[in-house]
Amino acid sequence: MAKRKEEAPPAGAPAWMATFSDLMNLLLCFFVMLFAMSSIEEAKLQEFVSAMNNTFSIFEGGATAIGDGFLISNGVSQLNELDQYINSTGKVADSETDGEQLEEFEKSPDAMEEMLEEKRLQENEERVESIEEALQESEIADEVELSFTAQYVKLTMNGGLLFDSGSAQLKEEAQQIIDKVGKILERYGEGSIEIEGHTDNVPINSAQFPSNEELSSARAMSVFYYLLDTTSLNPVDIKHAGMGERVPIADNATPEGRSRNRRVEILIYNPSVR
Numbered sequence: 001m002a003k004r005k006e007e008a009p010p011a012g013a014p015a016w017m018a019t020f021s022d023l024m025n026l027l028l029c030f031f032v033m034l035f036a037m038s039s040i041e042e043a044k045l046q047e048f049v050s051a052m053n054n055t056f057s058i059f060e061g062g063a064t065a066i067g068d069g070f071l072i073s074n075g076v077s078q079l080n081e082l083d084q085y086i087n088s089t090g091k092v093a094d095s096e097t098d099g100e101q102l103e104e105f106e107k108s109p110d111a112m113e114e115m116l117e118e119k120r121l122q123e124n125e126e127r128v129e130s131i132e133e134a135l136q137e138s139e140i141a142d143e144v145e146l147s148f149t150a151q152y153v154k155l156t157m158n159g160g161l162l163f164d165s166g167s168a169q170l171k172e173e174a175q176q177i178i179d180k181v182g183k184i185l186e187r188y189g190e191g192s193i194e195i196e197g198h199t200d201n202v203p204i205n206s207a208q209f210p211s212n213e214e215l216s217s218a219r220a221m222s223v224f225y226y227l228l229d230t231t232s233l234n235p236v237d238i239k240h241a242g243m244g245e246r247v248p249i250a251d252n253a254t255p256e257g258r259s260r261n262r263r264v265e266i267l268i269y270n271p272s273v274r
Helices: 015-038 042-056 079-085 095-106 109-138 172-188 212-230 255-261
Strands: 144-148 152-158 193-198 238-244 263-269
Touching: 109 144, 109 152, 109 172, 152 172, 172 212, 172 263, 193 212, 212 238, 212 263
Parallel strands: 193 238
Antiparallel strands: 144 152, 152 263, 193 263
C-alpha cells in the first residue's frame, strides 16, 4: 500500500492568536478612552465650582466642601450634617424662617381667613384715620359719619342734608359737600365703591316715586352721576343701589330715628375684597 504524504503545518502563529490579539487591542483602546474621559483639568473644575457657587449659593461662604477639613469622599461624617448646611433650594437653611413657613402652611383655611380679616381690619382702621383727617381739613367732619369693618370703610350722610323731602335732586349746599367727599374718594377709594340710598318706613306714593325703593334708588343715582361728572373716578369701580326702608339703623317709631334712617352711604371696599 502506498503511503500518503502528510502536509506540513502552515507557517506563522496559530489563527486563534490573531483573534485574541484583536480583542486585546480593542480592550486597551476601550480603557484608554475611559481614562481620557475621566481626566479633569483642575482649573476648569475650580471655575465650574465657583460659577455654581455664585449662582446658586451651593456652599456657604464659597467653600468647596461641606463642613471643615474633610471632603465627602473621605467618609460619610459630613452627610449626617448635610441638612444643617443646605435646604431644598441649595441655600443655607434658616431654621427660624423655615419654622414660620411651616406654621403658615399648616394653618387651616379658617385660620388663614381669620388672619386675612385681621389684616383688612387693620388696613381699614388706618384708612379711616386718614379719611377723618381729610374730613377735618375739608371742614365737613360734622356732616359725614365714619365707620368701618374688615370689608369696607363707610361714609354716611344724612338724607335731609342732601335732599328735600320726597325729592332725589341734590341741594345746592349738598353739592359742595359731595365735591369734598369726591376728592377724598379719589385719594382713598383704591377698591370698589358702592353708593346706597336709604329711606325711613313712611310710605311714599307720588307720580315720580311709587315707593321708597324707587326714591332710594334715585337718590343713590343722583350722587353717583354727580361724582362721575365732578371727579376722575372710574365708573367701572362704582356701583349704586336703592335699599329702601330695609336696612334701618334707628327706630322708625321716633322722628329722630326716621331722620337717621333717611341717609346715603358710600362704602369704600378694601382693595383685597373682590
